[in-house]
Amino acid sequence: MSASPEKIQKLKLLIGEMGGLQPKEFFRADDLPMGIPRGALVEVSGPLKTEWVIRFLRNNEKVQTFWMEKEQTILPTAIQQRGVGLDRVVFAEVEDLYPALRRVVQSQLFEIVVVPSAFEELRVLKALQLLAEKAHTTTHA
Numbered sequence: 572m573s574a575s576p577e578k579i580q581k582l583k584l585l586i587g588e589m590g591g592l593q594p595k596e597f598f599r600a601d602d603l604p605m606g607i608p609r610g611a612l613v614e615v616s617g618p619l620k621t622e623w624v625i626r627f628l629r630n631n632e633k634v635q636t637f638w639m640e641k642e643q644t645i646l647p648t649a650i651q652q653r654g655v656g657l658d659r660v661v662f663a664e665v666e667d668l669y670p671a672l673r674r675v676v677q678s679q680l681f682e683i684v685v686v687p688s689a690f691e692e693l694r695v696l697k698a699l700q701l702l703a704e705k706a707h708t709t710t711h712a
């Protein structure tokens with residue numbers, strides 16, 4: 572017998588209340604009943620990952636997003652054509668992703684940061700997770 576995701580979420584919230592922990596906030600994600608947690612480092616993989624991220628941004632319409640790449644691979648107009656307003660997305664091409672990502676997350680100006688999956692070192696991933704939690708910014712890699 573397996574528990575549904577909704578039951579698991581309710582149990583997590585109850586445990587958090589008993590332990591004095593604050594329950595996490597979540598962004599809406601169609602494919603995931605519980606959504607995506609705020610302040611998390613999230614890896615999106617698969618052949619349609621860009622489409623999934625765009626759909627995720629469309630479903631969370633009030634979210635300010637920073638989209639960072641080494642070389643531009645996506646056209647902003649393509650994102651706009653899929654229903655995401657460009658007035659809430661900032662695009663940047665940066666040579667060295669990690670220092671730029673640290674600054675963007677630490678600024679706390681953006682609730683979502685989209686960056687390519689270029690980080691393999693465990694130490695770097697842990698540092699990014701801690702930064703995301705502290706800044707309450709969800710980072711999609």
